[in-house]
Amino acid sequence: MGVSTSAPEEGIAVVTVDFPPVNALPVQGWYDLAAAVRAAGADPKVRCVVLTAEGRGFNAGVDIKEVQRTDGHEALIGANRGCYEAFAAVYDCEVPVVAAVHGFCLGGGIGLVGNADAIVASEDSTFGLPELDRGALGAATHLARLVPQHLMRALYYTSRTATAEELHRHGxxxxxxxxxxxxESALELAREIAAKDAYLIRLAKAAINGIDPVDVRRSYRFEQGFTFEANLSGVADRVRDTFGDSPSSNGSTAAGTGKEHQS
Incomplete structure (x- = not known):
């Protein structure tokens, strides 16, 4: 259980997340993930990182139960900062990051894959931000990197998910x-990337990040301010307390994926 790193073959590091039952990460888990990705990217022998997970799904976001059982706002602040660090670690990783996604990819999972360089997904994968049903906000920055603007807004407002095949059609x-x-498919893509010159692939990653039209770190930090406001105002607790009664909490979002943990 936790975050581990392996080196299955030359030039490739695999960072694996394993937080049963649904990979809803506690505060320390986000920091551990950030540290693992940064360390892998800094290794001069590594030319590509594969980010994957064990268990029922890729990622179910923040462990809301940890936030709820912690007095004050310490856990919320920790989750905000931890997510920020993990998302930034993927984006800033010195080498390309390939996300290998299975099952559900929700909340914080969207932040991770939205900042990855490439995504390989299993046929059963679903992607979405059920934040409004969880009394939270955030990661629209990253969902906007996966789908066109108007689709991002509709998915965000409804808390619906998109399938891997739908995202494949969007490119x-x-x-x-x-x-x-x-x-094996994720490793195949990683091998092709890792076959490039180690120095040149790092230059390529830095160059591509440098021409991004949106500063994902600043954009996401802006979103986090509204998440904190929702909690301070009490609306976050009110929505979380009534979760399960809303029409969007049916199979179109994340039914059966341990949604009580998601954020």
């Missing part, structure tokens, strides 16, 4: 494969 998912082939 944000590189390949959709059966779940049993996910890691």
């Amino acid at each position: 944000s998912v590189w390949e959709v494969v059966p779940r049993t082939q996910l890691m």
Whole structure:
């Protein structure tokens, strides 16, 4: 359980997240993930990082139960900062990051894959931000990197999810494969990237980040301010207390994925 790093073959590091039952990360988990990705990217022997997860799904966001059982705002601030660090670590990683996604990719998971360089997904993958149903806001910055602007807004406002195949049609998912082939397909893409010159691939990553039209770190930090306001105003608790009664909490979002943990 936790975050681990392996080196299955030359030039490739695999960072694996494992927080049962649904990979809803506690505060320290986000920091551990950030540290692992940064360390992998800083390793001169590594030319590509694969980010993956064990269990039922790729990521279910923040562990809301940790936030709810902690007095004051310490856990909320920790979650905000931890997510910021993890998302930034993926974006700033010195080498390309390939996200290998299976099952659900929700909330903070969108922040991770939205900042990745490429996404390989299993056929059962779904992507979405159920934030409004969880009394939270955030990661629209990253969802906007996966789908066109108007679709992002509709998905955000409704808390609906998109399938891997739908994202593939929008060009944000590189390949959709059966779940049993996910890691091999992700490693295949990583091998192609890792075959490039180590110094040049780092220059390429820095150059591509430098021409991004949106500063994802600043944009996401702006969003986080509204998340904190929602909590201070009490609306976040009110929505979380009534979660499960809303029409959008049916199978179109994340039914059966441990949604009580998601954020």
